[in-house]
Amino acid sequence: MKGRIKRLFEFISKENKNVDCVLISRTTLPDINFFYFSNLKGGLFNGSFLILYPDGKSIIITSTMEQEAAEKSKGDSEVYVFSTKEERINLLKENIKGENIGLSFSSVSYFEAEKLKEISGCNLVDISKEISFTRAIKEKSEIENIKIASEITSKTFSQIPDMLREGITEKELCLKIEFELRKNGAEALAYDPIAAFGPNSSLPHYESSDSILRKGDFILLDFGGKYNRYCSDMTRTFFYKELNKKQKNIYETVLNAQLLGIDELKPGAVAKNVHNAVAKYIDATEFKEKFIHSLGHGVGLETHDSLGLNSDSEYIIEENMVFTVEPGIYLPGFGGVRIEDIIVIKKKKPKILTTYSKDILVI
Ligand SMILES: [Mn+2]
Structure with a gap:
């Protein structure tokens, strides 16, 4: 060392x-x-x-x-x-x-x-x-471990449609996620999984309960596995059986915001400018001030590793830093959408380690 x-x-x-x-x-x-x-x-x-x-x-x-x-x-x-x-x-x-x-x-x-x-x-x-x-700034071996942890997590996300049924509780779904993460090769969980149905999805750090899944619900899922002590951290939001116009609008706004954030994360950028660009984008839509947390954070040996990506982050982005990019829009009483990926900063294009699709998905 x-x-x-x-x-x-x-x-x-x-x-x-x-x-x-x-x-x-x-x-x-x-x-x-x-x-x-x-x-x-x-x-x-x-x-x-x-x-x-x-x-x-x-x-x-x-x-x-x-x-x-x-x-x-x-x-x-x-x-x-x-x-x-x-x-x-x-x-x-x-x-x-x-x-x-x-x-x-x-x-x-x-x-x-x-x-x-x-x-x-x-x-x-x-x-x-x-x-x-x-x-x-991560070494090659560290990035490899985060990549494997993210592959395990992405694979588990791909199994979600098979886990869902009407009436399943959030807690029951979390248990299934935990089981599959470990079966897919995670040595442990990076943190307790979050499953938030319907209006519960408007709380970013929601604690899963006995709420049951109903037609038309948001399904916000945030979980990650660990590999060789390194963490993954990933979020997707799905819709159960149907999707209304407002939900679709929120989803598309968050996705565009996330793609913008990934695009702005380049070596030489001041970290806070990346967060601010995404916040500004969301604030220019009908969802003004509904993005209520930081854009992301470092990931590594800890889920929230060292540097954050927020409006106070004065440092310069460098090659081989690893971040989550996870904007969200949260409407109390209605629900929320968050989309989160892990990316590695590279000279030209960043490398995205969490691979599961971000296309709008009605299950
Ligand atoms: Mn995160």
Whole structure:
């Protein structure tokens, strides 16, 4: 993982931060950065530490319980093993170099940060932004994992027409989706699936209930599988048995907005301009101010990975960043439409990893 570690320190020095080493503590909160910078497999590694140095070297401090797993997947890291709490703290003190420790403030609890400060006697420097930028640009192997997770998810979307029947509840459909995702090769779900029927679809983060499917309903489905720890995240909106003019109009507006967003996501673009272009497009239609969330977000080891795509996003889009593009229109009491794909930024045309059709579908 030397390349990733060096890239992180490049971002840190670009920001003129004084950091002697970076500490990732897999303690009170399960910090996924631990796996990003170590690539460890086959264990939970709770209570372990990872220390990163500016020359790209890294060490893993773990317990005897996880020693075997650590030795097997350590890559170019060194492994130190403790069997008592005292040894754990001593190993940490011995391996922290310098006075200033970089720590991702957004991934540790206040409790843990206070403890680390006390043990080390060092200054803690927030490097959460630099970690976000490091993780935002994906390596080939990461894109491959997101691609496979997205293929599994797309395949499950293609099975939806066979899962539906009049009277099925949202919860029952979620269970079927979960079963098929795993059968299609997902190691886990990226998040709890969302199935929203009829007017329920106007809530973007709806929690599926016992509502039943009726003729003329919107069917908004948002789900994703995981592969090698990498997430997919995809949304489609279908219509059950019939479709009225207003529903069709909403759908077509969202689809055009989504295609516009994909088109605007090019290397060199300022991220917020992409969001704003899509919001402006929707606001010029009869659905003004009905697009009520951000255009998308990064995807990777987390469903909502590092950088967002919203009106505050000041950074520049770069090649090999991976984003969702997911505009929506939501009319309370009536329903909503969202269409979401995962795309990889490429020099010319972006690559779309979620492949299931976006043609209007009445099932
Ligand atoms: Mn999403």
